[in-house]
Amino acid sequence: MNLQLMQHQEEGVAFLTRERAGLLAFEQGLGKTLVAIDAFRRLFLAGTVDRMLVICPNSLKRNWVAEIEKFAPNLTVEIAEGSPRLRRRAFAASPAKVIVTSYETARVEVTAILGLLATHKTVLTLDESHAAKNWRSLTSAAMRHFAPHVKYRWLLSGTPVTNSPTDLFTQVEIIAPGSRALGSIESFVQRIEDDPEAKFARPVFDQVLLRRTKEQCLDLPEKSFSDIVVELPAWQRKLYDEMREQMVSTVRNMSGEQYQAFASTALVQLMRLSQLASNPALLMPETGETPAKFDILDGLVSDILSVPARKIIIWSTYVRNVEALSARYSQHGAVSIYGGVEATERQEVAARFQNDPKTRILIANAAAAGTGFTLTAASFTIYESMSWRYDHYAQSQDRNHRIGQTLPVSYLRLIAADTIDEAVAKALERKAGMARSLLSDADAPKALSRLSPQEMCDLISKNQLPETYLKELAADG
Known part of the structure; x- marks a missing residue:
């Protein structure tokens, strides 16, 4: 199937495939899911990767399956869900090229997911990545644990900042694990007390984040x-x-x-x-x-x-x-x-x-x-x-x-x-x-x-x- 992507979507594919790790911060409705699917499809056909693990909110699992079947029907897809035995079998032995699971499952199946990442050239895709924004949460800890084991780390969110600049801090740590690009969490929090808009961090944000708004990309009604x-x-x-x-x-x-x-x-x-x-x-x-x-x-x-x-x-x-x-x-x-x-x-x-x-x-x-x-x-x-x-x-x-x-x-x-x-x-x-x-x-x-x-x-x-x-x-x- 030959996809006809819009200009901003082509830019998104280029960003994900070129940078290998980054936050695709397209506003809702601009096609983040489509961009990630096509970016993976191109890497897969080139032999660069052989699996994509999508971790998303539970309510979006079947939406991912539907989108893959629509836009990349040659890619097989399976949801890792159900009993622990079924989930672990999916991570360990599924022949599907795309495995979709929820953040809740990922938190409790860390060992099984690490096994998948160790045996396949995997793209780790976190949809609605602000779900992992809380540094102290088990979800955030699990995502940061997975990150060093893959070269391709794609975060997708139309609302990457929902409460404070520390929401972005945590996601940057997943994109660039161990880099300490923004310092420690403690020093970051202390600095934003004097700089609430985190202007000091803008160079880092600009490097790892591609933002597009509907006003920039679409001729939508008012x-x-x-x-x-x-x-x-x-x-x-x-x-x-x-x-x-x-x-x-x-x-x-x-x-x-x-x-x-x-x-x-x-x-x-x-x-x-x-x-x-x-x-x-x-x-x-x-x-x-x-x-x-x-x-x-x-x-x-x-x-x-x-x-x-x-x-x-x-x-x-x-x-x-x-x-x-x-x-x-x-x-x-x-x-x-x-x-x-x-x-x-x-x-x-x-x-x-x-x-x-x-x-x-x-x-x-x-x-x-x-x-x-x-x-x-x-x-x-x-x-x-x-x-x-x-x-x-x-x-x-x-x-x-x-x-x-x-x-x-x-x-x-x-x-x-x-x-x-x-x-x-x-x-x-x-x-x-x-x-x-x-x-x-x-x-x-x-x-x-x-x-x-x-x-x-x-x-x-x-x-x-x-x-x-x-x-x-x-x-x-």
């Missing part, structure tokens, strides 16, 4: 963003304010030791406020009232779908909301993708949304559907709720603003007035700015656990992100 401020009705406001006041009172009456324990679970505590702002039934199933955001959604859905052929993606953080909204909009042929949908069925759901004119709404959770799907049938995207995860937010946007989109894309965020929604939105915007800076175009924030009691009270009661938090966004590892 995208626009609008925030819709949602006023909570009296019953929902009362529930929210009561919980907020209770949290503030609790924090103010804590001892130092008690507050430390509370702060370590701050994200969970704040999620309860987010749930009340979204749909109180998530916490109080007996609640019979319709939450404000659902009322607003009803109007938006009615208006948007009044024009024939239009389709909508609705993103929600909460599984029960995905299920409730799917039932609510069943008359529009609503389908859903979330953790409860088997991985083998998700591509079928996406294909139905893309191709069936009667399926006009997709309701999804970004954790399950934020990567690996093309959803260009929709030109409208609504965020019913958002998490603190910048990677989920950025990747979800790119499901429908990518190659194949012919219409301007509108993104609507529902922000409940005077709630934690406002702080989440500000945090995501801050992270987006940091990402663009670091890449010449940035986990749920650990910085929250470092807020003082007063700063925590201000966040809960006033939805204010303190300067301490904003600094931690730029410096936290």
